[in-house]
Amino acid sequence: MDSLVGKTAVITGGASGMGRAFADRLARAGMNIVVADIESPPLDIAVTELQAHGTQVLGVRCDVSDAASVQALAARAFETFGNVHVVCLNAGVAGGNGPIETLTEADWTWTLGVNLFGIIHGIAAFLPHIKAHDDGHIVITASIAGLTSFPGAAPYNTSKHAAIAVAETMFSELRDAGSSVGVSCLCPGIVRTRIIESDRNRPEATRRPGVPAAPTPEQLNVHRAVLDIFEQAKPPAEVADLVHDAIVAKQFWVFTDEVYTPAIHERLDSIRARTDPPAHGSLVEVYLR
Numbered sequence: 001m002d003s004l005v006g007k008t009a010v011i012t013g014g015a016s017g018m019g020r021a022f023a024d025r026l027a028r029a030g031m032n033i034v035v036a037d038i039e040s041p042p043l044d045i046a047v048t049e050l051q052a053h054g055t056q057v058l059g060v061r062c063d064v065s066d067a068a069s070v071q072a073l074a075a076r077a078f079e080t081f082g083n084v085h086v087v088c089l090n091a092g093v094a095g096g097n098g099p100i101e102t103l104t105e106a107d108w109t110w111t112l113g114v115n116l117f118g119i120i121h122g123i124a125a126f127l128p129h130i131k132a133h134d135d136g137h138i139v140i141t142a143s144i145a146g147l148t149s150f151p152g153a154a155p156y157n158t159s160k161h162a163a164i165a166v167a168e169t170m171f172s173e174l175r176d177a178g179s180s181v182g183v184s185c186l187c188p189g190i191v192r193t194r195i196i197e198s199d200r201n202r203p204e205a206t207r208r209p210g211v212p213a214a215p216t217p218e219q220l221n222v223h224r225a226v227l228d229i230f231e232q233a234k235p236p237a238e239v240a241d242l243v244h245d246a247i248v249a250k251q252f253w254v255f256t257d258e259v260y261t262p263a264i265h266e267r268l269d270s271i272r273a274r275t276d277p278p279a280h281g282s283l284v285e286v287y288l289r
């Protein structure tokens with residue numbers, strides 16, 4: 001996009017983590033901001049903080065897994081600001097972890113509902129509008145987990161592989177149609193956010209039955225170790241700079257680091273050579289290597 005000043009950005013999952021940083025960065029670039037999130041207290045805080053910096057901001061409570069909720073978000077955004085130009089389809093959860101045969105249908109429904117259908121609903125609600133005025137950009141937050149398949153996270157991996165497929169397909173269709181609308185596909189490695197506390201937003205109806213309320217000491221130790229890794233990881237503001245620059249430059253792929261590049265190459269090599277998927281360990285194990 002040539003200029004972002006005075007234009008409008010909608011950010012799903014904008015109340016915390018990377019989405020919150022996108023809101024700050026795009027506000028600094030002179031955009032009006034629509035922050036959409038399922039979690040009300042952080043949403044209210046985000047709106048207050050953005051307003052304090054002089055940004056025109058609208059906060060909308062929205063569940064991206066619900067098509068009607070995303071359509072209502074779009075209606076509020078159009079009514080408040082007229083045209084919407086940038087849409088960051090970023091809301092996501094790290095849900096349903098464990099060996100694949102132990103996962104419940106609700107693990108899949110919740111994770112795919114937010115991470116995949118959240119994107120599908122966002123495209124349905126905003127792309128026709130942006131294509132019609134032909135000045136805009138859609139950012140899909142995928143993950144390194146969309147380019148590799150680390151064990152223990154089948155619903156998350158599946159949702160992120162699908163997110164990349166959606167982004168690539170949308171990019172090709174827009175290019176073939178001669179549209180000026182841009183697409184970026186963000187594939188973060190590990191970023192310092194609250195993603196591993198995603199259960200805070202898990203609807204009661206999708207919780208696993210029979211899972212003990214208190215984690216075992218061993219589970220707590222693993223959790224603490226993972227928390228430590230996230231606390232020392234790349235800050236979201238750095239990712240927001242990359243996203244801002246990708247929107248301006250119309251750049252499709254956005255990677256936050258090269259930590260996972262060897263694992264992605266190993267996977268591609270195994271496809272080329274028709275050999276078994278590589279044994280590169282978990283997301284955290286590769287990060288620590």
Ligand SMILES: NC(=O)c1ccc[n+]([C@@H]2O[C@H](COP(=O)([O-])OP(=O)(O)OC[C@H]3O[C@@H](n4cnc5c(N)ncnc54)[C@H](O)[C@@H]3O)[C@@H](O)[C@H]2O)c1
Pocket residue numbers: 012013014015016017018019036037038039062063064065090091092093094114141142143144187188189190191192193194195196197198201
């Ligand atoms: N943090 C990482 O290391 C990392 C790595 C790769 C990809 N990602 C992706 O980045 C995106 C942002 O996550 P984050 O890391 O900032 O985590 P985060 O938990 O800090 O932020 C996610 C946001 O999404 C919101 N959300 C959850 N369910 C929602 C729903 N149903 N409707 C609307 N909003 C909902 C949460 O309230 C939260 O504000 C996600 O798509 C995630 O999968 C994160």
